[in-house]
Amino acid sequence: MTATLACEGLRKRYGDVTAVEDVGFSIAPGQAYGLLGPNGAGKTTTISMLVGLLRPDAGTVLVGGTDLAADPRRAKARIGYVPQEIALYPELTGRENLRFFGRLFGLARRGLAGRIEEVLDLIGLSDRADGRLDTYSGGMRRRINIGAALLHRPDVLILDEPTVGVDPQSRKAILDGLELLVGDGMSLLYTSHYMEEVERVCDRVAIIDHGRIIAEGTRRELIAMVGSADKIELVLDGDVEAAYAKLRTVEGVIEAARTGAESVRLIAEGGRYLLPALISAVEGSATVTATQVIEPDLEATFLHLTGTSLRD
Amino acid sequence: MSGRPRPVAALVAANLRRLTRDRVGLFFMVIMPFVSIAFVGMALGGGTAGSDRLPVGVVAEGAEGSDPVTTAVLAELRRHPDLTVIPMDDAADLRSGVREGSLAAGLVVPSGSTRLELVMTGTNGSGMAARGAVDVSVSRVAAVLEATRAATVAGATETEAAEYVRQAQAEAGRVSVNDSATTGGDPRGFAYTAPANLLLFTFINSMAVAAALVESRRLGMLQRALTAPVRQRSVLFGEAVSRFLVAAAQAVLIMVVSSLAFGVSWGDPLAVAVVVGVFSLVATGAAILVGTLLRSPDQAPAIGPPLGVVLGMLGGCLWPREASGEVINAIGHAFPHAWGMDALLTLTRPGTGLGAVLTEVAVLAGMAVLLLGGSLILFDRRTRVT
Known part of the structure; x- marks a missing residue:
């Protein structure tokens, strides 16, 4: 099957500074693909090359099999690009902004009004469509910003940090909407530095840092890179020293550490299922007053791979 | 779609x-x-284009009607399409009018003499335009006087000379109708x-x-x-x-x-x-x-x-x-x-x-x-x- 969007060996340099080096991935039809990386990792530069705003120094971009460099207009017609900033006319209404993009993308005059209505419905702004954009909330502007990229029914939607500065309610509406689109078969390239969004929306994730893709795979594959051990935090009441000694011997516990006068941290396989055994192990010495099981996630993988937190 | x-x-x-x-x-x-x-x-x-005449003050020391030069100059100035003739009594008033800008230019016509005095200030456009128009009018008068003198020298009586010149003026007038457009300024x-x-x-x-x-x-x-x-x-x-x-x-x-x-x-x-x-x-x-x-x-x-x-x-x-x-x-x-x-x-x-x-x-x-x-x-x- 032809990939909806595929890139290979993308490189962009500014003088001595390498912004992006040897970036490549492939997005299948109906697949939601996440590009995860800290600020300055090269996400926006990569996207700019994918949508034809930056010319790569090396590498190719294929949109539905069409080479972006060779036939840019045909390739661009299949892409819906949602820039990080709100790129809309503030003096115009939501509907007028959508009409602008409809004309720009060559929607036939006859079907334009109807398609605008459909998109407004999809992004949940039908009732506010005739208000000026500068009277909208940040979340509403974000939704029109996304809607403008959907009018021409692209094969792949490329979103560059679409939820920056959005209230939780609008964020949820945006993510729900994106899941619907993917469910309907649209491909998605989603960049964010919000781990939980990428975990929720994307089937497959590439982690990008310093301009290079350092890991790529499904969420499960990526998490497995840091192992499957869970972290268990226990708070104890009673003879903590004796209880700590007992906990170390429980089968499945790999490592144990005292983290305070009353607290112990364990690293264990299948932590959640180990809890009853841990609680009964300390009986007689102490009682467990609080527990927390932390399963490995993308954040852990990310920290492991890059040595930095995403929100630096 | x-x-x-x-x-x-x-x-x-x-x-x-x-x-x-x-x-x-x-x-x-x-x-x-x-x-x-x-x-x-x-x-x-x-107003629009019609009322763009330049005001020119004239002090005539000789009486209009009796002094031939005064009569002729005033008649020519009045005939000029770009000028409005404002008769004045005193040369001092005339000068202050020009200085203040209420007059584009001024002309003092002495009695029984052809030595006219043009009063203008600086080199602004109205003054230049008025001077041009006054020059045209005065040179017409000068031409008439000169032609009349020539005819008299050639043996014509004053009445005959006046008649010749009138005829010549009528001919010339027909030719020179259009020159007003080029002297009027903005x-x-x-x-x-x-x-x-x-x-x-x-x-x-x-x-x-x-x-x-x-x-x-x-x-x-x-x-x-x-x-x-x-x-x-x-x-x-x-x-x-x-x-x-x-x-x-x-x-x-x-x-x-x-x-x-x-x-x-x-x-x-x-x-x-x-x-x-x-x-x-x-x-x-x-x-x-x-x-x-x-x-x-x-x-x-x-x-x-x-x-x-x-x-x-x-x-x-x-x-x-x-x-x-x-x-x-x-x-x-x-x-x-x-x-x-x-x-x-x-x-x-x-x-x-x-x-x-x-x-x-x-x-x-x-x-x-x-x-x-x-x-x-x-x-x-x-x-x-x-």
Whole structure:
């Protein structure tokens, strides 16, 4: 099957500074693909090359099999690009902004009004469509910003940090909407530095840092890179020293550490299922007053791979 | 669903609609020009082309009717189409009238002498125009006197000589009817302020809408437009057409309203359209240049209109050019307004057409090519995919 969007060996340099080096991935039809990386990792530069705003120094971009460099207009017609900033006319209404993009993308005059209505419905702004954009909330502007990229029914939607500065309610509406689109078969390239969004929306994730893709795979594959051990935090009441000694011997516990006068941290396989055994192990010495099981996630993988937190 | 992308239509429609949402901008486009035309026009003597005679004070020491030189000079001055003769008793009053500017020039005609005294001040345009007209009238009188003397010397009686000269004058009069147009200077009243404000406001408002272009760039609209399946030059063209339409609409509005409300006659429609068209192109080029060079949309209204006002001053759009010195008028011709004024004022004279303003049109077209070409190249560089 032809990939909806595929890139290979993308490189962009500014003088001595390498912004992006040897970036490549492939997005299948109906697949939601996440590009995860800290600020300055090269996400926006990569996207700019994918949508034809930056010319790569090396590498190719294929949109539905069409080479972006060779036939840019045909390739661009299949892409819906949602820039990080709100790129809309503030003096115009939501509907007028959508009409602008409809004309720009060559929607036939006859079907334009109807398609605008459909998109407004999809992004949940039908009732506010005739208000000026500068009277909208940040979340509403974000939704029109996304809607403008959907009018021409692209094969792949490329979103560059679409939820920056959005209230939780609008964020949820945006993510729900994106899941619907993917469910309907649209491909998605989603960049964010919000781990939980990428975990929720994307089937497959590439982690990008310093301009290079350092890991790529499904969420499960990526998490497995840091192992499957869970972290268990226990708070104890009673003879903590004796209880700590007992906990170390429980089968499945790999490592144990005292983290305070009353607290112990364990690293264990299948932590959640180990809890009853841990609680009964300390009986007689102490009682467990609080527990927390932390399963490995993308954040852990990310920290492991890059040595930095995403929100630096 | 799919049709052809319509980037030019999309940009023009969006940009014009944005303009209609800008109330302050609309006020400056729709109301201000006419306020300016009306007030400055009334201050400059109101009316249209017909009432632009120059006031010339005359102190006649000999009595009109008995002194032949006085009689002849007064008759000639009254006959001149550009002059209004204001008889005065005292040469001192005459001098102060000229000094204050209530008289364009003054003439003292002594009794029984042909040594006339011309009173004028400085070298302003009205004074020069009046001097030219007075010179024409006086030299006609001199010619009559000389011809009469010659006829008398040749043996004619005074009555016969007078009759010969009258005949000769009648013949010459027929030939010299048209020279009035070339000595009259610029028209006054609305006939002056309407074209002046057309150029002034077309340019200023073009500069003001440059803010919208800066805003488009700042918002990333142009970049986003380039992710559509369109050519980059279509996007440039769409932006340029948007600005040109605004400039042209401003010019047409001023022409229509000034014709209907102030009775201004603009002259040959084709020639006026060409002049206004090339001037609008110049304004478009300047707007794109400003819109490309500036970073913040707030800078455009701060820089554009003041620049438009200064160029308007140099070009004679704020006050009559004759009130400025020759140096200012010469500097003004480095900029488009002065050439636009030259062309539009020439066209207000009856019988003139495109042929009379070819130089001005060529200069304006050259400026338009330079500004538009330069600004589009710059604009292209700033938006191009790199």
